[in-house]
Amino acid sequence: MLLFTLKRFGLAICVALTVSAISFGLLYMAGDPAVAIAGENASSVDIAAITAQYGFDRPLLVQYADWLGGALTGDLGRSWYFDLPVTQIVTDRLGVTVTLGALAISFALILAIPMGVAAAVRPNSLIDRAALFLSVVGQAIPSFWFGLILIVVFSIKLGLVPASGSASWKHFILPTVVLGYYATPAIMRLTRAGMLEVLSADYIRTARAKGLDTRKILFKHALRNAIIPVISLAAVQMGFMLGGSIVVESIFALHGAGYLAWESISRNDLPVMQALILVFSMFYILFTFLADLLNAWMDPRLRVG
Amino acid sequence: MTDPILSIRNLTVDLPRGADRPHAVEALTLQVQPREIVCIVGESGSGKSITAFTTMGLLPKALTPSSGEVLFEGRDLLTLPAAEHAKLRGRRMAMIFQEPMSALNPCYTVGDQIEEMFEQHTTLSKAERRARTLHLLDEVQLPDPPRIYESYPHQLSGGQRQRIVIAMALALDPALLIADEPTTALDLSTQAQILHLLKDLREKHSAGILFVTHDFDVVAEIADRVVVMKQGRIVEQGPAEEVLTRPRHPYTRLLIDAVPRRSRAVGQDLSRSPEILRVAGLDKTYHIRGTMFRPARTVHACRDIEFGVRRGETLGIVGESGSGKSTLVKCLIRLEDPDNGAVWVEGTNIAGYSRRALHPYRKDIQIVFQDPYGSLNPRRTIGDQLAEGPTNFGEPRAKVMARARELMRIVRLEPEALNRYPNQFSGGQRQRICIARALMVEPKVLIADEAVSALDVSVQKEVLKLLNEIRDRMGLTVLFITHDLRVAAQVCDRLIVMQKGEIVERGTVDEVFGTPKHAYTQKLLAAQPGQAWEVPDIASLPPARLDAMGGLI
Numbered sequence: 001m002l003l004f005t006l007k008r009f010g011l012a013i014c015v016a017l018t019v020s021a022i023s024f025g026l027l028y029m030a031g032d033p034a035v036a037i038a039g040e041n042a043s044s045v046d047i048a049a050i051t052a053q054y055g056f057d058r059p060l061l062v063q064y065a066d067w068l069g070g071a072l073t074g075d076l077g078r079s080w081y082f083d084l085p086v087t088q089i090v091t092d093r094l095g096v097t098v099t100l101g102a103l104a105i106s107f108a109l110i111l112a113i114p115m116g117v118a119a120a121v122r123p124n125s126l127i128d129r130a131a132l133f134l135s136v137v138g139q140a141i142p143s144f145w146f147g148l149i150l151i152v153v154f155s156i157k158l159g160l161v162p163a164s165g166s167a168s169w170k171h172f173i174l175p176t177v178v179l180g181y182y183a184t185p186a187i188m189r190l191t192r193a194g195m196l197e198v199l200s201a202d203y204i205r206t207a208r209a210k211g212l213d214t215r216k217i218l219f220k221h222a223l224r225n226a227i228i229p230v231i232s233l234a235a236v237q238m239g240f241m242l243g244g245s246i247v248v249e250s251i252f253a254l255h256g257a258g259y260l261a262w263e264s265i266s267r268n269d270l271p272v273m274q275a276l277i278l279v280f281s282m283f284y285i286l287f288t289f290l291a292d293l294l295n296a297w298m299d300p301r302l303r304v305g
Numbered sequence: 306m307t308d309p310i311l312s313i314r315n316l317t318v319d320l321p322r323g324a325d326r327p328h329a330v331e332a333l334t335l336q337v338q339p340r341e342i343v344c345i346v347g348e349s350g351s352g353k354s355i356t357a358f359t360t361m362g363l364l365p366k367a368l369t370p371s372s373g374e375v376l377f378e379g380r381d382l383l384t385l386p387a388a389e390h391a392k393l394r395g396r397r398m399a400m401i402f403q404e405p406m407s408a409l410n411p412c413y414t415v416g417d418q419i420e421e422m423f424e425q426h427t428t429l430s431k432a433e434r435r436a437r438t439l440h441l442l443d444e445v446q447l448p449d450p451p452r453i454y455e456s457y458p459h460q461l462s463g464g465q466r467q468r469i470v471i472a473m474a475l476a477l478d479p480a481l482l483i484a485d486e487p488t489t490a491l492d493l494s495t496q497a498q499i500l501h502l503l504k505d506l507r508e509k510h511s512a513g514i515l516f517v518t519h520d521f522d523v524v525a526e527i528a529d530r531v532v533v534m535k536q537g538r539i540v541e542q543g544p545a546e547e548v549l550t551r552p553r554h555p556y557t558r559l560l561i562d563a564v565p566r567r568s569r570a571v572g573q574d575l576s577r578s579p580e581i582l583r584v585a586g587l588d589k590t591y592h593i594r595g596t597m598f599r600p601a602r603t604v605h606a607c608r609d610i611e612f613g614v615r616r617g618e619t620l621g622i623v624g625e626s627g628s629g630k631s632t633l634v635k636c637l638i639r640l641e642d643p644d645n646g647a648v649w650v651e652g653t654n655i656a657g658y659s660r661r662a663l664h665p666y667r668k669d670i671q672i673v674f675q676d677p678y679g680s681l682n683p684r685r686t687i688g689d690q691l692a693e694g695p696t697n698f699g700e701p702r703a704k705v706m707a708r709a710r711e712l713m714r715i716v717r718l719e720p721e722a723l724n725r726y727p728n729q730f731s732g733g734q735r736q737r738i739c740i741a742r743a744l745m746v747e748p749k750v751l752i753a754d755e756a757v758s759a760l761d762v763s764v765q766k767e768v769l770k771l772l773n774e775i776r777d778r779m780g781l782t783v784l785f786i787t788h789d790l791r792v793a794a795q796v797c798d799r800l801i802v803m804q805k806g807e808i809v810e811r812g813t814v815d816e817v818f819g820t821p822k823h824a825y826t827q828k829l830l831a832a833q834p835g836q837a838w839e840v841p842d843i844a845s846l847p848p849a850r851l852d853a854m855g856g857l858i
Binding site: 201202206212221 | 459
């Protein structure tokens with residue numbers, strides 16, 4: 001297990017370095033960064049000054065090493081738009097997004113796994129149909145529309161929860177439901193399919209032949225085997241929720257990192273975009289790493305070094 | 306006579322509507338006494354496993370017992386609430402399954418899985434549970450119980466896993482042990498050990514054993530009483546000695562007659578027939594790369610293999626799993642490249658040929674695999690699959706289809722079968738289709754890789770007969786790979802015995818089986834079940850007397 005962990009960790013570091021190189025390269029993909037900073041009507045003297053100031057004239061590798069060193073110590077440069085440290089801007093916004101992501105994935109898992117299990121235990125039953133209905137609806141409804149409906153019903157008509165902002169825990173209820181529901185169908189279908197397959201496995205028959213009670217057969221013997229692919233999927237979904245929650249963040253006026261990314265694109269604020277890409281990627285890598293560890297802990301066959 | 310542990314009376318289990326017959330099991334009556342081993346024998350689809358599963362309460366939902374009773378320790382299991390039945394499972398009745406490789410949960414240590422029996426059914430403390438489990442591991446003769454206790458299923462061999470399942474079944478001293486083909490998936494020597502173990506345990510634990518099998522040799526080895534089933538009905542039952550040596554029902558006679566005899570009729574003289582295939586000095590070594598924590602390993606799958614086969618001859622290659630016989634086959638048909646050595650096909654050494662140079666020779670060696678279900682593409686018609694080989698070698702379609710029709714007749718299938726899909730055929734029919742497919746390109750050598758191992762005995766007999774017929778008719782050379790010594794004895798002219806990648810013995814069937822020289826061959830022969838059984842000559846028995854329903858009078 002230790003060897004496995006070290007190997008996975010090493011692999012994660014390699015991926016992280018690759019991603020950092022790509023997000024650094026982003027700066028040059030849009031043309032000469034000095035021109036971008038200087039603005040449309042800048043003279044060549046201004047551009048030269050900016051080039052010198054930002055060190056764009058140094059060799060690329062030196063610039064990358066410099067940037068990477070900064071990134072590792074928490075210095076991601078300054079925003080071209082706000083002229084504030086990027087780290088400060090990003091961390092300000094990241095709290096909201098991480099909270100929302102964590103809540104949403106928890107919501108999705110809590111809803112999807114029991115439903116998937118129940119559907120698999122009694123295929124074609126009422127509960128299976130209900131689960132199927134919920135997942136088809138979840139896949140079909142666009143989040144922005146679902147979000148607006150929830151606002152109309154629960155905020156405006158019933159007045160139960162606030163419609164926008166992030167001041168209290170109540171503000172997170174509707175966005176959590178919208179974002180979480182979006183991830184529910186895939187997780188539920190995978191749980192159901194996994195459980196169906198596992199329940200027909202020989203070792204489940206063995207467990208029944210041992211006279212174990214149904215609860216133990218379902219949750220100790222079946223779910224543990226069925227949940228392994230679900231963990232991997234949830235890790236990817238979680239990463240997606242952090243980076244892809246722009247729509248939900250806009251509807252509920254949660255000024256999180258997703259929203260910031262969208263703003264930065266329209267402001268051409270490359271350092272912030274660069275930092276966000278890096279941060280989101282790191283989250284992806286972290287979640288995948290954790291999911292791999294969790295899976296290996298659950299299934300000894302995956303622990304091969 | 307003591308009270309029976311299990312008494313099944315008039316049991317009928319319905320099949321879902323639309324099945325090929327209305328009942329999976331019909332009007333079945335049988336008893337199991339304490340310390341008695343009752344074998345249910347029958348071919349696939351005879352309802353023998355259904356009987357076992359009904360008793361255990363593990364029937365699939367589609368099947369329902371519709372009448373009769375299953376009395377176990379005075380209670381009718383069919384009317385018992387599911388929760389009560391579950392309490393008996395594991396504690397009073399336990400089961401051993403056919404597939405040891407998949408019968409254990411991969412996520413938990415085997416110690417944990419055995420301990421579950423105590424956790425579920427007793428109030429023993431953690432320490433006691435562990436002690437009892439270690440004792441059980443010792444009882445089923447697993448080495449180093451503390452280490453096995455901590456192992457996961459994937460770290461153990463098939464035989465070891467089956468011992469774990471047996472240990473689990475014996476944990477609470479059940480009164481009834483049901484074994485559903487427990488040794489079918491195991492090697493000969495492992496099978497012998499497991500059968501021995503079961504006989505031992507029956508003495509120690511005084512359990513009655515209901516043993517489901519298709520193998521009459523195993524029956525002869527282990528049974529006290531025999532129940533023969535066909536299509537859901539019992540056709541004959543009685544003491545083992547009686548049924549095995551004086552079978553009364555024509556079906557039992559048919560099955561016993563299909564059991565391959567140890568001796569065979571003397572084959573034709575082939576000494577002047579030309580040598581078609583010669584293998585010399587063939588080596589294949591697999592290197593398994595090491596890591597920081599595990600040293601590198603080399604496995605000599607084939608070492609200095611040398612043999613020749615003449616036209617019209619059948620050479621048997623016998624060995625257990627891991628003996629290297631599969632690697633040898635892969636090297637011959639060049640699915641793997643041998644490291645060293647030569648493979649001459651009629652004087653051309655193809656061992657070193659490149660893929661391109663090899664192409665014209667590919668059709669000279671064809672193969673029939675073990676699993677007739679997996680080796681045909683379910684989405685393509687039989688005709689398409691037969692035509693593919695020769696078409697690939699550039700023959701015109703019309704000629705190819707004519708040949709396909711002819712081959713279908715040779716393997717005794719209707720030429721119309723060419724338009725159908727594999728799922729419309731039984732296992733035996735599929736295997737005949739596979740043989741036809743192999744013959745489509747007119748090979749010189751046909752390799753039958755465990756080609757009859759997955760078939761029922763009566764079907765097996767037919768396919769073996771067919772193979773011999775085709776060999777003689779077409780002048781084929783056959784390499785017959787098998788782990789079944791009886792089958793080998795019946796169809797082969799000469800044998801080679803492989804162990805750990807080397808040929809340890811070779812000679813005619815009579816030489817190898819009559820006077821085995823190598824210790825391994827001797828061990829293999831000793832591991833054969835049912836050796837004391839003199840298979841009766843069915844023709845010498847009095848004619849069977851049956852009533853109108855096909856029952857014995």
